[in-house]
Amino acid sequence: MNVGLVGVTGYSGSVLYELLLHHPNVDHVNLYGHAQKEAQALEEVLPQLRRRTYILPYNPADIMENNQMVFFATSAGVTTELAQPFIEKGFPVIDLAGDFRLKSRDVYQKWYKKEAPDFLDLKNSHYGLADFTSAKGATYVANPGCYATATILALAPLVKNHLIDPASIIVDAKSGTSGAGKKLSESTHFSQTNENLQLYKVNQHQHIPEIVQQLQKWDEEVPYIQFTTTLLPLTRGIMASCYAKAKSGITEDDVRNAFIQTYSDTTFVNATEGVFPTIKQVVGTNFCDIGYQLNPVTHQIVIVSVIDNLLKGAAGQAIQNFNQMFDYEPGAGLDLIPVLP
Amino acid sequence: MNVGLVGVTGYSGSVLYELLLHHPNVDHVNLYGHAQKEAQALEEVLPQLRRRTYILPYNPADIMENNQMVFFATSAGVTTELAQPFIEKGFPVIDLAGDFRLKSRDVYQKWYKKEAPDFLDLKNSHYGLADFTSAKGATYVANPGCYATATILALAPLVKNHLIDPASIIVDAKSGTSGAGKKLSESTHFSQTNENLQLYKVNQHQHIPEIVQQLQKWDEEVPYIQFTTTLLPLTRGIMASCYAKAKSGITEDDVRNAFIQTYSDTTFVNATEGVFPTIKQVVGTNFCDIGYQLNPVTHQIVIVSVIDNLLKGAAGQAIQNFNQMFDYEPGAGLDLIPVLP
């Protein structure tokens, strides 16, 4: 099959493009630039990909004619402007940006600081948390955010099974700089980032409502959570260190069973009691590794999850959703070589 | 005055030596190696210091005869073996290791996994948390640990003023590799540490009882806290991200006032509401910078403190204690040039 990709030049877009080129069920990938007026050789903008092809001008009709689905790996706000023709025709879209993740217009407005456009069909988009949902039959998939993926996967077993006090959740999340994209900024200037640790958007990160929305599906008593984001002096990877108070009477067995039941049948999530994962062990892969431990003294549970923010946190999970949408093997195109060492 | 220094070859020891050489009230520093049998030229072991002097063989009588006080910057367990003659004579000691920090023999045994020797005079050592205590008149100063310093300074205003639920304290602490010292290990092998984040000693770090001991002095209801330590891919600096639930009715004003009252007269601690510090802004200095914020939605307070683990977390605080002990200016020898950039 042929697939379209809008936005190959960003970090997630380039990674997604490479995954698609190696996907056993994809015949051809057509590239489009959402602000492109004329075809441009990919080598001019991304020579390191060494692919002789073109980024084509943006035209929804062409995209729909020449592909069976399209990925958007564009910046926040772009699909709000562009998605309508695809939605109207019911043409399959997987959107890596945040525009269609929130179901509530009020929440959207609060966190994105602008009103959701009337045509924004939030209700009918599918939030593609691939290890818990299936995109089969969906036409518009909103691929989860990187922090959201790491955090939700860490907390899911405890929230779903009502093992923790929902008001006690604290997430201390850390990310490498690739999460901030290609755009130059003071906080990602090498002399500033290197040998440093910088907090940003404390309690203000736009992934918070997305996390809360999902957790509330499982336990509506989950309130707004405490969420801290820290910029690491490394390029790739996220670690979400999560803390929550076990409900009275909850034992180590309860916690362990919840993780085992939740993840034993998944392809990409591994949870281990008492062994905390490192970022590096998942870089280059689509895995989410989780370590957890109930502290018998404080009765706090520590849950630490790690992902590669550009794979499981973006392009990799998008492929999982793609596989579900078209009924391919869950791991198709995702048997990746980890970065060693 | 002349001072002795045992253990110049470790990271804290070399930094302390340089501070002492630049201290306006120190005339001469005599170096000793606790396992040294013969004098050894310093240049052989630490050529980058460019100092033409010798590390002298260890001899307590000589040390006491030729100096007015002595610093120990030795590994854990060494002063347990060596301190007795100095204690017996009441000779002033500032000990950068953890051996004399805990007051309770039971706690010592639990965390250091061995019985405290009979002669270990834990009760009479002075825990030199320099921004809260004075070492004036003390003869044996136990200099606080690096994680302990960052954490206690972050939590002190809230604990002392009983503003938080003491059972809700969670500390997500991160440290650069210099905290692990010169000793080679797999987790500090460059190919392993670089581009990585590694947890270690979760809820097991030996600084935990030291933190709890101090917090309980201020509020005896503080239980064992949740404490996570993460190894960062950078050399110098600690960030302690602390979380605690505000007691019912506590307002932003209460929190702000507590920080202002606690730290407005200190030389080296700066606390700012709503502005979170970066590690780099304190590297090369003796400052502890703190940012704090009460989240009105979750009623959690986030407090983030940063220090240079080898200065405020070790050698710098030792100089503060030295200044108190001998009645020098609080900031003497500590007007340091920050690492820019």
Place this chain on the structure above:
Amino acid sequence: MNVGLVGVTGYSGSVLYELLLHHPNVDHVNLYGHAQKEAQALEEVLPQLRRRTYILPYNPADIMENNQMVFFATSAGVTTELAQPFIEKGFPVIDLAGDFRLKSRDVYQKWYKKEAPDFLDLKNSHYGLADFTSAKGATYVANPGCYATATILALAPLVKNHLIDPASIIVDAKSGTSGAGKKLSESTHFSQTNENLQLYKVNQHQHIPEIVQQLQKWDEEVPYIQFTTTLLPLTRGIMASCYAKAKSGITEDDVRNAFIQTYSDTTFVNATEGVFPTIKQVVGTNFCDIGYQLNPVTHQIVIVSVIDNLLKGAAGQAIQNFNQMFDYEPGAGLDLIPVLP
């Protein structure tokens, strides 16, 4: 086909194992530990590979019975001890270590500081510089060293075409820490490596005779070259910055033509005039990218080559040799996803 791999636990070995698992012509990979007495679960030593298999005890007869060829990714000196039974039977070996690279026993003795064993059949090993030779028909392939690969590929067009004064060659090579392997050492201790640049083995690196041996095949007037090795604060990648004086009368056209003729038909070497490559553009791939420029003022030619030391400099080139040996496509198993970003 089934292949054996001795030495999966080293950095090159793990990378090679992953490449083989993804190789379209390999059915099964059997792992062996050269010092292994009993089978050991791979997950115990390399959990991040997530492969449920065993490292089998070392037994040459078993290896030859159960595989059609064997790779050695063992430390220097190991194949000197182990290779004989395979050589005697003419069983195909690809050896990633340096033991069989040098043809002269005198040179071997000089650089490896020990006499080459009598049975060491140096003459009949095939030096597998894969872009210039074919391993078809060879039974014992000595896979080139990482520095040697980067340097020889940079200099080949100029040496083969006699465009430079052979006595003027200077190589300023730099490598990431993965080249030094897993073994702990002071120079790869994070606090020492980070924010640092360290020279080592200046004019003494064991890849020098290997480089000279190959260059002399093309121009016997090439003398011992000037070769500097510098340890970079990064994990993966080599850059070889090479300098040589153009012979009198040599023009930019001559230089350009030499590079074009040499590399236009290769799969993995790209040379561009006036554009110098970065290390990152080849990390995760088997490519060697080269930039070159004749300085018309100094008449020096600068040639800069970059490779991923564990791929093109080790496991990737080994796969090239494997493909040649068994007549597979030159790029089989090497269509890798680059590390982006």
Place this chain on the structure above:
Amino acid sequence: MNVGLVGVTGYSGSVLYELLLHHPNVDHVNLYGHAQKEAQALEEVLPQLRRRTYILPYNPADIMENNQMVFFATSAGVTTELAQPFIEKGFPVIDLAGDFRLKSRDVYQKWYKKEAPDFLDLKNSHYGLADFTSAKGATYVANPGCYATATILALAPLVKNHLIDPASIIVDAKSGTSGAGKKLSESTHFSQTNENLQLYKVNQHQHIPEIVQQLQKWDEEVPYIQFTTTLLPLTRGIMASCYAKAKSGITEDDVRNAFIQTYSDTTFVNATEGVFPTIKQVVGTNFCDIGYQLNPVTHQIVIVSVIDNLLKGAAGQAIQNFNQMFDYEPGAGLDLIPVLP
């Protein structure tokens, strides 16, 4: 005495400001912003300096009235515009920028790509290579560039004593990112710089003519040299790896004697035969450490020098010139604490 400083906000400027505040002969430092219209609190732009003072509006008359000399730590081109009033009055200036370093208008035009203004009094500026010259009596000091300092100090003993073939000089220089300043750029975006090595301005760096101008003072046969600059994934430090062919008959003794004679009386330059320095050993100090070795096989001499680019390569050498200008101790204000580790 009072000194003025124009340009505190850049990296060199902030470091210079801190040095001046710690200098025993400086009473007060007045800060000026060359584009400043109104006084601005320093804490607003450089909070990490923790200094309560103001950056004053730029006014040459005020500067000359309130100070005994002025430093310019401004970007390239700024002093070309601003220096005239000070030169006319013979008011002492130390200029850290490149504007007045070149003596020849032709060379200036070629490398800076614009004509030197008529008023640019290149002839009368003093090129302050502090270990070889004295700024005593000079009124306008052009402080050398960072690459120029490292390179000239490495080559000086050999060039002055005519021990090498001047046409054979090759410099492979590497710098941390702080040399590129605060300005954002793609090559210093963390995700691009990190885990990478990038060449830039090969044979085009504006420090080349400055190096050649100085070397030609010592040996007019020195032609334009081969000069490569590489951006390192670290913040501070320069390493210049220099290569040159020894003239026929030159021995190791000749080389050693040249280095000993040249540097044995200097305060800040240390040269050692056969031991190559690391960048880290000079970071935080004003030292230039040099290692050198004559390769008896190739008859090439390798000379490797390291400096802290912001100290010896900028602000530190400016202090050396300041000390010479006002007859202070050569090392006044420069007994710095190295960055350990």
